[in-house]
Amino acid sequence: xxxxxxxxxxxxxxxxxxxxxxxxxxxxxxxxxxxxxxxxxxxxxxxxxxxxxxxxxxxxxxxxxxxxxxxxxxxxxxxxxxxxxxxxxxxxxxxxxxxxxxxxxxxxxxxxxxxxxxxxxxxxxxxxxxxxxx
Numbered sequence: 453x454x455x456x457x458x459x460x461x462x463x464x465x466x467x468x469x470x471x472x473x474x475x476x477x478x479x480x481x482x483x484x485x486x487x488x489x490x491x492x493x494x495x496x497x498x499x500x501x502x503x504x505x506x507x508x509x510x511x512x513x514x515x516x517x518x519x520x521x522x523x524x525x526x527x528x529x530x531x532x533x534x535x536x537x538x539x540x541x542x543x544x545x546x547x548x549x550x551x552x553x554x555x556x557x558x559x560x561x562x563x564x565x566x567x568x569x570x571x572x573x574x575x576x577x578x579x580x581x582x583x584x585x586x
Contacts, residue, residue, distance in 0.1 A: 532580035539572045 479496035481487050492499045542548065548560040548568070560568065 528579075532576065535572060535576050535580065539569065539576060542569050542572060 476488060476490065477492045477499055478486060478488050479492040479499040481493075481496065487496075542565065545565075548565050550558045550560065552558075
């Protein structure tokens with residue numbers, strides 16, 4: 453019964469560490485016993501980092517990110533083209549009127565229009581690598 457309680461406490465502690473996002477290490481001590489903690493002692497043997505519940509020996513390379521597919525590239529380019537077209541419309545419009553799902557209209561002031569243009573320019577800069585010139 454005591455062993456079950458100890459195992460439950462260990463699992464609870466590991467679970468809370470995973471939830472907190474802190475790294476959890478597993479190592480073998482000098483006595484040959486397996487230990488868990490947030491910092492392995494110097495000279496510990498067989499140290500493993502339990503990062504996101506996937507154990508890999510420390511020092512091993514992290515898995516490579518997934519390759520971007522041609523479809524994803526095309527979708528991103530299409531989205532960027534749409535944003536650039538939208539930005540051009542916002543810049544060239546004499547007035548901007550927003551209509552909600554109920555058909556109510558709201559006209560943007562000159563200052564609100566400037567803020568909207570700046571917001572879309574920033575989105576294009578971060579997501580598409582640059583805004584379209586004025």
